[in-house]
Amino acid sequence: MGAGETSTDDEVPSRNAIMDATYRALAKHGYADLSMQDIADEFEKSRSLLHYHYDTREDLILAFVDDLIGWIGSELEKTGTEDPRTRLIEYVDRFTLGERDRRRGFVVALFELRLQAPHNRKLREKLTKHYQRNVDTAAGIIEDGIEAGVFEPVAPREIAEHIYSSMQGAAFHEVVLGAEGATRRMRDGLLEYIVGELVVVPALLESAFDEKSDL
Amino acid sequence: MGAGETSTDDEVPSRNAIMDATYRALAKHGYADLSMQDIADEFEKSRSLLHYHYDTREDLILAFVDDLIGWIGSELEKTGTEDPRTRLIEYVDRFTLGERDRRRGFVVALFELRLQAPHNRKLREKLTKHYQRNVDTAAGIIEDGIEAGVFEPVAPREIAEHIYSSMQGAAFHEVVLGAEGATRRMRDGLLEYIVGELVVVPALLESAFDEKSDL
Amino acid sequence: MGAGETSTDDEVPSRNAIMDATYRALAKHGYADLSMQDIADEFEKSRSLLHYHYDTREDLILAFVDDLIGWIGSELEKTGTEDPRTRLIEYVDRFTLGERDRRRGFVVALFELRLQAPHNRKLREKLTKHYQRNVDTAAGIIEDGIEAGVFEPVAPREIAEHIYSSMQGAAFHEVVLGAEGATRRMRDGLLEYIVGELVVVPALLESAFDEKSDL
Amino acid sequence: MGAGETSTDDEVPSRNAIMDATYRALAKHGYADLSMQDIADEFEKSRSLLHYHYDTREDLILAFVDDLIGWIGSELEKTGTEDPRTRLIEYVDRFTLGERDRRRGFVVALFELRLQAPHNRKLREKLTKHYQRNVDTAAGIIEDGIEAGVFEPVAPREIAEHIYSSMQGAAFHEVVLGAEGATRRMRDGLLEYIVGELVVVPALLESAFDEKSDL
DNA sequence: CATGAATGAGTTTTCATTCAT
DNA sequence: TATGAATGAAAACTCATTCAT
16 A cells, blocks of 8 residues: 555655665676565665565566666757757767766666566566667657758668667677677777768768879 | 586486576576576476586586587588688678577577676676687688788778677667567678678779769 | 574564474474474474574574573572582582473483584584583582682592583483483482582591591 | 395495495584485495495494494403403593594594484484493493402492493593593593592501501 | 564475486 | 486575565
């Protein structure tokens, strides 16, 4: 009873504290070994209190996923520009830059949750939607760029998907398998592609290039 | 102690059967929910026998990882050609083609195991080595191609890493997040890159292209 | 982790009930065959509750030993006299008298626990201390008696050790090997020694004895 | 079938090796933690072979007790003298002297087995008999001494029991509870008693003593 | 809100024992 | 004799969850 209906509240301080504790516990133990006790240990309160706020463990996890996804979404929307070129680069940077260690736990936690998707319908629905939103965001930027004539006329969704998958693959290898710098290298590769192939070269410049290449 | 030395034996029929059962159980339940009982359920013999062959659950998992890695390695080596271009395409195909449903469980299982790496040193060592071997294989092919003059003079390890990460990222999204066809699309994109940018265009053809593009 | 800090609390009703249950289970099954289930069977609550209060079987056993030792210590201190002769006899009686059957299980249980000492450091430390305290108690009484001039000037620690070892040896044989009455006979022998050899015979009495023996 | 009837053979080399292995395993792990595997580990052969020779674990333990008891009995009979005084001292020495570490494991092992007696009828019968034989041996020596006029006319069984219990009590404390030297001190005390109180002082000597004490 | 106590189902692991070879 | 493989029962321990306070 009481607040046990797993509502979507944010303002409740305990709930936020639980989300934070869950994040820390997840980073520390990994999803496969994550117990309610582990979360309670990161929280300063008792195990029972977790159940007061979330009826079941699954409820808590699902709420945590909502929390995480919401946070990513809000990060992604921050921008002060309209220029598709800048926005696309910001998009890539958002997924690839950041203090290494702060990123690490976060990325691992997100991958762990995603890997539960194949075994949990509710989780799958939430995360599938999240993935699509992420790709859509990039696709939207690319479409805008094409319309504005600053990007070549590529297939927006496919290019967006490529960009997103590549970044995620690199993050996975860096964070999970110790491929130090893989994310950074992937970012550089993607920027090279964006600047070198996706962005339309103004006629003036292009002719300049052609002349150069003639040499 | 019995036979629990966790050796690398094949030949022992029960051990192979256990590896198979583990594979099926892992695909069915996911790593986080994988119990010895789940494995025993996929096995025709008793639960105790699992412990007769592998002292602990962890030993069994590690043996399974060895098994899996060994199998992937042997698949990767199969080729009848010397031509770097063909070999690189084969490499990509090996990670991206295959009957969809047979792949699915396998890919998920492997990702799940990889995500345990940050929390388990032994696993991390095995999988890190495996990742490096996979990238090295591609890098080797690219080097061969550059030496043979059929590939442009790129940085082999970086390109190899890009290719591998991209494929893995696409597989992750397809299999885990329901991005149907993402692997296939990524393959096509990579082949386009290989054929269109990596492979050296013979002078003759090149001028032909130039002429064409003039039209 | 819960309340598993294995503290020395009494007051907690469950903990006391667990100690009692352990005592009964130990007397019934013997240490070598003592399972958590056996203890739970003597307990009115569930098996899990044992683990709630004591993280491991070993913790429970160690707590039980503390409990037992504390109880013996408090028994040993009960006396209303200052006279070393009476106190020494009380000391002997405390270890040798008592309703036979109530003692039986208790003595066996304590011997069983002691025999784990060679294989368990923590147990050894506790029990070694207990043994020394028991011998020290007797040695203290003897010292007091010597100082007070009521005991002959013997070596207190050695006599104390002899008394204690003899009583324990007799108890062992009676309770473990069916030497009925051995404890009682040892008590009588010890009293004979105390009265006849340890206690100083006042000169007056002594001459009386001499005269008697002259007859 | 076969040799599985748990017969009393000695000549079978394997059986002797098993008894030795059992002894070592018992000294190493303690009775409460003694598994068939532990015995097999000390043996150089397989666990199954233990069951070939002894149908059950209990059979093996009982056979081991027979073995141990027989060995002690044969040690106790070794003597080259008829003099009850010497024989009694030899008796005491047999239980109290010997290289400390060789004794240690042996004594612990025997005590551990004895403590199973209250929980196992067959064991109890064997060990009770053994205990009585040991006490009877001493009682016999004392009786012989009394008859021969070299010992005071004491109650043989009671004195024998006192001697035996005291020695065992001291051994227990030394070996189990770390009372270093307790056995040796008890031996000295017992010899003092034998020489000073049990042995008849020839009239001549006695008067000499009396004169001395007159001083 | 918050907790400690309590539970039952389930987990990994151990172990004596059996059996085919 | 001797073994490795196999098993079922039971062991210790974990854990999400409930409940009275």
